Amino acid sequence: MTASAKSLLLPVVLILAGAGCGRSSDSAARGSDGVSAMHTPLPSVSDTTGLPDSLKPLKPLWEVYSGGSLGRSESCTRLYADGSMYTWSDTRRIEKNGLPSRQKAPFAWRLDARVSADGVAKVRALVQPDFAKLTTPAPGKLTQDQSLTVWRSCVDGTTHEAALTEKKSSALPAVLRDIDRAIQGAIVPGAVPLAQ
Numbered sequence: 001m002t003a004s005a006k007s008l009l010l011p012v013v014l015i016l017a018g019a020g021c022g023r024s025s026d027s028a029a030r031g032s033d034g035v036s037a038m039h040t041p042l043p044s045v046s047d048t049t050g051l052p053d054s055l056k057p058l059k060p061l062w063e064v065y066s067g068g069s070l071g072r073s074e075s076c077t078r079l080y081a082d083g084s085m086y087t088w089s090d091t092r093r094i095e096k097n098g099l100p101s102r103q104k105a106p107f108a109w110r111l112d113a114r115v116s117a118d119g120v121a122k123v124r125a126l127v128q129p130d131f132a133k134l135t136t137p138a139p140g141k142l143t144q145d146q147s148l149t150v151w152r153s154c155v156d157g158t159t160h161e162a163a164l165t166e167k168k169s170s171a172l173p174a175v176l177r178d179i180d181r182a183i184q185g186a187i188v189p190g191a192v193p194l195a196q
Helices: 117-127 174-185
Strands: 012-019 062-066 075-079 084-096 099-114 149-155 158-164
Touching: 117 149, 117 174
Parallel strands: none
Antiparallel strands: 012 158, 062 075, 062 149, 075 084, 084 099, 149 158
């Protein structure tokens, strides 16, 4: 995933916490702890096309799902505990005249980057104490030009989710910016071919 694609940082308008990384986003009503009721699952990608067999049964450590909107298809990026980072999208990277580019392709998971073991450990360390504590009110109805973005972690059997709208990265909680920076700073150069 490119740096701009990984920086889909938007203000948090919904946080849901749940136990068991086995669920992608089950419906749940929350109590008076600042987390509001949600009666529909938060979106994720259940299709495993393109994932290696070894990752298919695993839950990612970190996931960012970005819903489609006018002129943009949905996409999802997952960081697994082994450091592999896969992106679900309808484009693939190609090399054109020696330069990286993207071209339309069927939706599938594609290896986008490798993150160092130190980077994975840093993401895990940020998720447990900080991301897992976020709570905010539920979002309102989305307009036609908005999309829902969901951040999801799965650490030690516990899932935590944050659903986002509105494109204002400056309003994003610091922990989400920190996790993004930890991933960006730990990508192993040259570990994944430019063209796929």
